[in-house]
Amino acid sequence: MDILITGLLLGGTYALIAMGLNLQYGVARIMNLANGEVLVVGGFVAFWLYTAGQTSPLLTIFLVAPAAFALNWLIYRIMLQPLVTRARTRGQLETDSILATFGLSFIGVGLMLAVFGGDYFSYSFLAVPVELFGDTYAANRVASFIAAVVICGALYLWLNRTRAGLSIRAIATAPGSARLVGIDVKHLAALAFALGGAVTATGGALISTYLTLDASTGVVFTLKALIIVIMGGVGDVRGTIIAALLLGIVETAVASLIDPGLTLAAAYILFLGILLFRPQGLFGKMQT
Amino acid sequence: MKRRPFLKLAAALAVASATATAGANAADTVRIGAVAPKTGPLAGGAAVTHWPSIQLWVAQVNADGGLMVDGEKMMIELIEYDDQTNPGETIKAVQRLATQDDAHFIIAPYGTGLNIAAAPIFARYGYPQIAVSAITDQQADLSSKFPNMFFTLGTTSAFSEDAVQILTDMREAGQLGNKIAMVNVADAFGIELATVAREKFLEAGFELVYDTSYPLGTQDLSPVVKAAKAAEPDAFVAWSYPPDTFALTEQAIIEDLDVAAFYTAVATPFPAYGDRFGAAANGNLGAGGVNPDSEAFQAYAAAHKEVTGSAPDSWASATTFASLQILQQAIEAVGLDREAVSAYLKDNTFDTVLGPMTFGEHNSNAAFWTVGQWQDGVFRGVAARERDGVAEVQLKDGWATSN
Numbered sequence: 223m224d225i226l227i228t229g230l231l232l233g234g235t236y237a238l239i240a241m242g243l244n245l246q247y248g249v250a251r252i253m254n255l256a257n258g259e260v261l262v263v264g265g266f267v268a269f270w271l272y273t274a275g276q277t278s279p280l281l282t283i284f285l286v287a288p289a290a291f292a293l294n295w296l297i298y299r300i301m302l303q304p305l306v307t308r309a310r311t312r313g314q315l316e317t318d319s320i321l322a323t324f325g326l327s328f329i330g331v332g333l334m335l336a337v338f339g340g341d342y343f344s345y346s347f348l349a350v351p352v353e354l355f356g357d358t359y360a361a362n363r364v365a366s367f368i369a370a371v372v373i374c375g376a377l378y379l380w381l382n383r384t385r386a387g388l389s390i391r392a393i394a395t396a397p398g399s400a401r402l403v404g405i406d407v408k409h410l411a412a413l414a415f416a417l418g419g420a421v422t423a424t425g426g427a428l429i430s431t432y433l434t435l436d437a438s439t440g441v442v443f444t445l446k447a448l449i450i451v452i453m454g455g456v457g458d459v460r461g462t463i464i465a466a467l468l469l470g471i472v473e474t475a476v477a478s479l480i481d482p483g484l485t486l487a488a489a490y491i492l493f494l495g496i497l498l499f500r501p502q503g504l505f506g507k508m509q510t
Numbered sequence: 511m512k513r514r515p516f517l518k519l520a521a522a523l524a525v526a527s528a529t530a531t532a533g534a535n536a537a538d539t540v541r542i543g544a545v546a547p548k549t550g551p552l553a554g555g556a557a558v559t560h561w562p563s564i565q566l567w568v569a570q571v572n573a574d575g576g577l578m579v580d581g582e583k584m585m586i587e588l589i590e591y592d593d594q595t596n597p598g599e600t601i602k603a604v605q606r607l608a609t610q611d612d613a614h615f616i617i618a619p620y621g622t623g624l625n626i627a628a629a630p631i632f633a634r635y636g637y638p639q640i641a642v643s644a645i646t647d648q649q650a651d652l653s654s655k656f657p658n659m660f661f662t663l664g665t666t667s668a669f670s671e672d673a674v675q676i677l678t679d680m681r682e683a684g685q686l687g688n689k690i691a692m693v694n695v696a697d698a699f700g701i702e703l704a705t706v707a708r709e710k711f712l713e714a715g716f717e718l719v720y721d722t723s724y725p726l727g728t729q730d731l732s733p734v735v736k737a738a739k740a741a742e743p744d745a746f747v748a749w750s751y752p753p754d755t756f757a758l759t760e761q762a763i764i765e766d767l768d769v770a771a772f773y774t775a776v777a778t779p780f781p782a783y784g785d786r787f788g789a790a791a792n793g794n795l796g797a798g799g800v801n802p803d804s805e806a807f808q809a810y811a812a813a814h815k816e817v818t819g820s821a822p823d824s825w826a827s828a829t830t831f832a833s834l835q836i837l838q839q840a841i842e843a844v845g846l847d848r849e850a851v852s853a854y855l856k857d858n859t860f861d862t863v864l865g866p867m868t869f870g871e872h873n874s875n876a877a878f879w880t881v882g883q884w885q886d887g888v889f890r891g892v893a894a895r896e897r898d899g900v901a902e903v904q905l906k907d908g909w910a911t912s913n
Binding site for chain 2: 224225228231232235331335339340341342343344345346349350351358359360363432433434436437438439442446470473474477478481482483485486
């Protein structure tokens with residue numbers, strides 16, 4: 223039970239890290255390697271507002287999310303739209319966007335260094351125990367898990383119940399045909415990219431309450447997000463959630479039952495296993 | 511293959527740097543090179559410990575009119591490179607400083623691995639390398655291979671041994687039981703420290719009730735702390751790196767890990783640690799230490815805060831500054847001749863922020879701090895080799911968040 227809950231809490235963290243990338247890669251078709259930097263910026267804003275004005279990170283996210291949305295929308299419109307327009311095939315877009323966002327991640331790291339230096343930013347927020355089913359857990363992890371549930375739930379409902387959401391899923395499934403039924407692909411892809419950025423930055427703000435970040439840690443989160451998105455299946459919210467929770471539980475189980483030294487190995491064995499037996503990801507559809 | 515743009519870029523960079531070097535050569539300055547992480551995994555540590563002290567030193571020397579070289583004041587021109595925490599880049603940057611920028615002296619890189627990686631290049635071009643954050647037991651071997659490599663911060667064994675000694679003393683005084691939970695980060699320094707400590711703990715008759723490692727960058731250390739707690743230890747010792755030092759401490763607070771001694775290694779003396787945990791950090795032991803009551807250190811800390819905007823850590827920051835003071839005193843004594851400076855370093859005693867410093871056997875400074883403890887908001891050295899001002903160790907008394 224203890225392992226299960228600890229694993230679920232960690233899985234919630236992973237879902238926060240990966241959900242934004244899933245929207246960006248699955249719908250907007252941009253493999254955004256600067257994803258981790260957006261997350262760190264979100265974390266920094268939370269740190270800064272907390273240390274400067276004692277603003278709760280749980281409130282900060284309402285500021286971070288729209289700001290990140292606007293910023294990512296601009297990035298997409300200015301930098302990535304031309305790539306989308308000129309790309310003849312999906313493969314070409316992927317190569318171009320990987321190169322472009324890889325560069326963007328360096329710019330991000332450079333800007334963050336210039337603005338707030340290379341120091342660790344770490345603060346204590348809700349670092350108190352909560353008791354659940356007889357065991358203790360960190361309140362900040364529980365809070366961010368709840369936020370993750372709300373964010374993922376809202377995204378899932380939005381994607382399945384609203385017109386805009388359904389259109390976005392249509393783009394994820396068949397970008398070519400989506401245009402034929404009157405969906406404004408250009409506009410919605412920008413929307414999905416911006417939304418992905420907003421989710422990632424929000425995740426960063428929440429994660430900063432219990433992880434110590436610095437300007438160069440972004441790449442760690444990009445890699446984790448990449449693994450989870452690929453495991454879950456590109457463009458599927460359920461897949462990302464399940465993959466994130468699965469990874470969290472497996473890592474915790476291995477750390478508690480076998481040895482903490484083997485968590486990385488366990489994570490990659492899981493990843494390899496899924497790639498071997500379901501290369502399209504848990505919920506992914508085979509490319510036709 | 512689209513090679514052209516890269517060639518153009520490379521050419522442009524080469525031209526730009528050539529003009530920059532020409533400009534530098536014209537002015538009457540001492541060119542000092544600095545290579546250390548500004549990005550990558552070690553950037554956070556370097557941003558606290560390494561770069562600010564360099565900035566402070568250059569600012570102070572230049573405010574004073576410059577370095578006194580052969581009876582004439584010369585301003586310092588600092589040339590900085592980011593090595594991205596990548597040994598390959600460190601080597602390239604040192605080489606570049608030696609051959610392209612024509613630096614008179616190069617400040618040693620940051621981190622054990624990066625210092626060792628750069629040592630052959632320092633040696634090849636005849637630069638003295640006064641290493642700070644290069645804690646290793648291979649000092650004898652390294653100094654025989656690279657006679658101009660100097661060590662200031664101590665050896666891995668000393669850090670492990672002194673931590674074990676503190677716990678042993680506490681046990682002898684009846685303050686501590688016999689059960690130790692020990693964890694380490696699965697990376698060079700963590701593994702080296704744990705290996706020595708494991709042996710020493712067993713020699714001292716301790717029982718290791720929990721002993722494990724975790725990968726670098728682990729995002730949830732709660733299973734580790736929970737398992738350690740379940741083993742009911744009397745003391746918790748973690749040979750940890752900065753992010754895990756923070757995470758382990760936070761988990762220990764949450765789990766209310768009830769131990770009489772709590773030790774985490776790197777980053778425990780960082781100001782951010784004290785700021786974050788406040789009163790809960792009281793009694794926490796960590797690698798490093800200073801004598802916060804010494805006037806020299808207080809003056810240094812005040813200047814550090816004024817010039818760089820942040821407080822120094824209570825360990826290697828001051829040593830980094832001391833290494834630069836040593837370089838300065840050697841240059842002012844013998845001039846810009848690198849061989850003469852290296853020779854001078856070996857034969858003289860230097861007056862530093864930490865007190866007198868000499869390079870003895872294996873080019874090592876024998877006087878350094880090994881263990882410190884947070885005591886009422888100040889990180890005090892509680893164990894040292896040949897340093898004055900060692901404070902008494904206090905018992906860890908719970909995780910109270912208010913005093």
